[in-house]
Amino acid sequence: MLDQGKNLTMIRRYALSSLLLLGASTFGACEKEEPKPAAAPAAPAAPAAPAAPAAPPADDKGPIKVGILHSLSGTMAISETSLKDVALMTIDEINEAGGVLGRKLEPVVVDPASNWPLFAEKARDLIQNQHVAVTFGCWTSVSRKSVLPVFEELNGLLFYPVQYEGEESSWNVFYTGAAPNQQAIPAVEYLMSKKGGNAKRWVLLGTDYVYPRTTNKILRYFLHSKGVADDDIMEKYTPFGHSDYQTIVADVKKFAAGKRTAVVSTINGDSNVPFYKELGNQGIKATDIPVVAFSVGEEELRGVDTKPLVGQLAAWNYFESIDNPTNKAFIDKWMAYVKKNNLPGGDKRVTNDPMEATYIGIHMWAQAVAQAHTTNVDAVRQAVGYQHFKAPSGFDITMDAENHHLHKPVFIGEVKADGQFRVVWKTEGPIKAEAWSPYIPDDKGKIANWLYPWACGNCTEAKYK
């Protein structure tokens, strides 16, 4: 017979240790964006690689393998699944048009399960065992940082489709999302303008990890350069998955008393819903305190009751509501693909900025392969620079050969009740990305230029003289 007291003590001991374990994993998440346990299911699409040294991928008759490295489970599945879908759609599209160099593209889909170290493992598997010619993938900055050494070590090629904090340029990566000067800075300039509401005071609100912190650092320097004092800037961070914004919204309200205030939100993913709900319920309207978000797009609004958000702003390089023939064709293609493959969500599916960036990236890579006449990474890399493509955003956009970033137009949109955006401001044309922000003093003189004689992503002097 088990002693009841002993039993209870034992339970408690387990409880305490499991509590500690759980606690450790949450606070690890402050840096690591909620890692899933390593026990997450292995990707079904990644068959066990043969142990024998694989044959060199030299055969140029069979299909060209293309890696797709997006989380299909775990926290990031919510955002990354549609990037996988749109990548497969684009590959289908290219194959239907005859493929590249007369060869079909064969997608190799792996699931890194929102687990950052697993991203690196899967990337290694794709390059070493699957011999993919190129990889399209990653969403969070931390996953990109995790795979970066792998791509550089094995000389792979990665196309990264999401807006990010900049401060990076790699020989092995092409960035098709926005750098801060293509999203954050124009958005702040807009809010400073008369049309945007003449904001004099700034709340920089974010989830606590590398992207918001770096972006806010750049923005703070930028605001200083515009004569905004530190007293007029409030910077606040919340943990991942934070759902209680009562105090923060009350603080914002207090801070806003007296001067026109705008909120710049780098709150990530899930936390946006409770944040906007709280704003609405505490009676803050977009006309009083506008909130501009850098991580809220059509896809994120799909799971949201948009009533409290109407009139709030988002800055992107593409909106589904942009009206032009290229975008219409892109949306039609996407909806047809969703229907044909019976994807969840059906006719409620939307397109968004990272999906457009993925679409552009795959096409640019295919163009470069056609031009280089080989899938050899070194040759293709040279050919990707200067590629241009008629993008759904309505502009003919170019890949910058120097810093590996796209030239992109910037749009600022207001949330409408139907979950779409109305464009209220846009740049006249695509603007060039700044990999290193000129506003950060430490970055002074840093150059990202992969052309001769510089040939480096982070230096103050040319490599060759």
Added chain:
Amino acid sequence: MRLAPAPTASRRFAQGLLALAALVLVTGGGGGRPAFADTLDDAVNGLASGSGEKISAAVKQLATLDDPRAIPALDALCDDRLRAGADGRAWIFDSHTHDLKDPLTGAPAPAGARPAKEVELDNDIRREAQPVLAQLQLASPDKSVRLAAAEELSKAGSDDAAVMLHKAYDKEKDKGVHDALALAVARLDIQSKDPAARLAAVQLIHKSGNDAMLGELQRLLSVGADGQPQEPDAQVRAEAKEALNAVMSRRRIITAVGSVIYGVSLASVLLFAALGLAITFGLLGVINMAHGEMLMLGAYATYAVQTFFQNHLAGAFQYYLVAAVPVAFIVTFAVGVVLERLVIRHLYNRPLETLLATWGISLILIQTVRLIFGAQNVAVANPDWLAGGVELAHGLVLPYNRIGVVVFVVAVSAAVWVLLYRTRLGLNVRAITQNRNMAACVGIPTKRLDAWMFGLGSGIAGLGGVALSQLGNVGPELGQSYIIDSFMVVVLGGVGRLAGAIVSALGLGVINKLIEPAAGAVMGKIVVLGFIILFIQRRPQGLFAIKGRSEA
């Protein structure tokens, strides 16, 4: 999918006014001035022009016309319900019926008006239109509309409205509206050249304690570029200084009260997450890692009920939550009982295996939901009666959905308490908790009761899911973010004690919210966790321990 916007007072008033306007037209008020009517008509149609400049010109014209018949059109413009018809006229769009109505007469639109386009407005235009709308609404017979309008005007403080504002202020009878207008007048007067007017304005601000005018007070007290104070009059300066102090001290009180209230609200969420666990873990001793998924299932049950109401019972949509409560309870209760029968009862007294098995179950449940509903979050809307909030004091708003959760959790806790401490069933359960073998010896059906209690714990978590769906996201991972919090509450409160869970949830919530303004949300959580670890070191049995011989 989208809900109707809340029937705001202004809209209700607008409808009433529309009727009134029609009446006036019929009874002869509209008899003589066709030219005037044309200007109004033109201005209203101008609201649906293609360019921002034209719209803002039309708004300005409506301000000069000062005709309350323009209210429905302006209201629709601010709410994004105004459409530019193919015939070049403005129409009000009804998002439910998809009808187009004339903004002045309310008559349905002719076929020629379609297809109607959205008006390309932005916040800049809304910022211009809202004070004009408020200005027109000041003449409303409805007190609450006047009050809202006065508050809007005191916020915007447009110079054009000065004269009209003074007039309305002198005319106003209702005290609340009068006070709000006084503040709006004060905002204008503080810029006045007359020191007496400025002094009166500062005194008014002092009396109201409203911090919306904080910036103005600070400006008066600041020193200009020439080294001279912005405010030349010493008396006004002294008064402004006092007013500033009064406003700041009032604000400190509000912040403190607010923190406690927010803490209680956070506590209600924590308690909901933990209450079910207090039963399954506390009373049965099962370390149920799938507890969070019961919350998630409850939230998805709410979503399913909401979808059902949308498709089949659109008329009763506002009450879908009431139906969601029993549905969520039954679903999660059933899942809990099945889980207990199939898995957990084989693992009693083997905590480690239970932990692993329930962890596995939680992964299965998450993936199942993801396969059925998709990886995306689903939208669960607040019914109108839970949207918005009540303003306790200026700057302290209590949202209805949070009040709702607090009330609900109190009700559920009371019900659980009654069940455990006032019924035969509860007596048996408590007997099992104290000594399972002895309870079995005296004839208590321990096996069956285990299943019931596990089902009950899960069912309460399901109710928690209903509540959480009103506050945040509903997605497959919903439960993951609450499982840590719920274990924290139960362990701190003392395993096996209901009161412990309640007190510890309250304590954690309030402490968290008191720390948060100073230390930030991230630090706040770390401090609370550190505090719990230390506390458990000192007192492993938690706040409220069951008294037993083996524990001293």
